[in-house]
Amino acid sequence: MADPVQEEKLREARDWRRERASAFRREMFPYLRYVAQSGFAMLLAAIGITLLAGYAGLLSDMPQAWPADVVGVALLFFASIYTPLRSYLQPADTVFLLPAESRVLSANVLPALRSAAFFGALRALVVFIIFAPLYAKAPVTADAAPSEPAGWAALAAAIALLAAWNTYAAWQERRAVSATARLALRFARWTAVLLAAAALLTKPLLLAAGFALLAAAAVSTAALLTPRHRMPWDRLIAEEGAARRRWLSFLGWFVDIPTEEPPAASRAWIAWVADRVPRSKRFAWHFLYAKTFLRGEAFGAFWRWCTVMAVIALFARSTAVDAMVYIVGIVVGGLQLTELGRIRFAEHASVVPLSPEGRNTAASAVVRSAGLAAAALLWLIAWVPHAASSPIWWLIALALALAWTGWLLPRRLAARDEEEEL
Structure with a gap:
């Protein structure tokens, strides 16, 4: 039977994160109208139309030497390695919330991590679905593309799992005590994602999936052998501050706002x-x-x-x-x-x-x-x-x-x- 007091404390921790997320959105929302008025949406629409026209042109007239393998690996790599984790933590929280580390971890950080893994997998899957027609038609990758719907589904699932694992590996990287260890784990994670994406797009699926599994296991083992914090407060606070500055910097292109x-x-x-x-x-x-x-x-x-x-x-x-x-x-x-x-x-x-x-x-x-x-x-x-x-x-x-x-x-x-x- 669950402890009512513990459940109440977990609910308060979840409410605390929702309130901070809502406060952040309320802070940013008034500036978005200036973005809309600036014509930025029209610029994005023009870029989207240009990309769509180029996409249709490639489908209708695919050059023999078009590097579908390089383009596909680059798209999957950049779609997978992006692992934002909004904790909404602030410097003062190390004083007031540190005694509640277990509750913050279970009620705030781990749900945010699961959400980041889901959206990371979804993002990689959407990128692959958009790229799949070019992948199947390009002479460079036509032989490596699956010929049956089951093969396409298995390949898409492998790509989604790779992106979800990348989020988990990025969390282990954040927990590393040493800055040098974090850099080493990041390099290993990026290398594993790059090589796994290349293998999945250019090699037989069974062989590529085995290689991707081995690469992910090697990086995860290296992370487990690295001294780690249970909850990387300083790292999460620094990332939250950087995320806020990026938002303010972007909005500052369109309206003069106070920056941190x-x-x-x-x-x-x-x-x-x-x-x-x-x-x-x-x-x-x-x-x-x-x-x-x-x-x-x-x-x-x-x-x-x-x-x-x-x-x-x-x-x-x-x-x-x-x-x-x-x-x-x-x-x-x-x-x-x-x-x-x-x-x-x-x-x-x-x-x-x-x-x-x-x-x-x-x-x-x-x-x-x-x-x-x-x-x-x-x-x-x-x-x-x-x-x-x-x-x-x-x-x-x-x-x-x-x-x-x-x-x-x-x-x-x-x-x-x-x-x-x-």
Whole structure:
């Protein structure tokens, strides 16, 4: 017989999480109307129509060398490894909720984990269902595709189970005590998902499923042998804070909203670039913006996005895919750069005797430099495999990208009100 007191405490813990989730939605909802008014939905619709047209074109006229294996593995990989876990925990909870760790774990975290596993499996399944017609028709993968409905159902189930296991493995990764162990487990998890997806799409199902099972077992065993927390409070609180900042950063593209202070990263491999800014009062704002950008979350999101786009372009081996990757990469990357214009430096205003004049000009200069560098590097990566074909169109794409990142975005940023409060 269940303990009534214990049941009541578990119910209170579940109600606590629902209240925080509801409070978060109420906080974000008023800003969504600005997203709708900005035309962002129309942009998404245009991208969706373009992708749908390309999808229909591939189905009707499939090129012999279209890399369905590479595209399919990339789609399943990115659909599977995304493992968000909203705990709604805050720093003060380590004081007030730590005595109730068992209840928080069983009533809040584990249900959220099960929900994340379900939606992860559903997301991977939807991606596979959309990709399946291309997978069956492409000459590269036609022989590996199942020929019977039972084979398709078994393959879809294996892909869904792989995504669900990835959520479980990500939870074990979060629990690791050492940061080095977490990185090692993440690398092992990503490698296992990548190799398992490649095996499922290109090898006989029985052999591929056995390999995927062995890879998952190896990673899970390594996680079990790693020293772990029962409840990774600090990790969950850090992820919750990052999730909130991402939402605020996204909404900040459309409306000026208060943002939370992001953590600083050392990034010695790139932060030295800001030290090359001339040390004079004229370029003081340039230095502050450059240093803040290179050591802040905005640059982290920007370079990770550009890296993903570059990897897809390297392995796509298709002019149409490379061109689309380049355009989407530059447009989204440019929007990420505009986040720099919302930095206020409030903590430095009383100790740095600088006039607010020139702040937006300095921010636009940093945005211009980062945007032009990314546009040129990503263009080289996307263009080199097709250097012998259609050079004019690639030059036009480069010119448009340079105009977007080197002129339009910086111009809009510099035109903001120069008399904003520090």
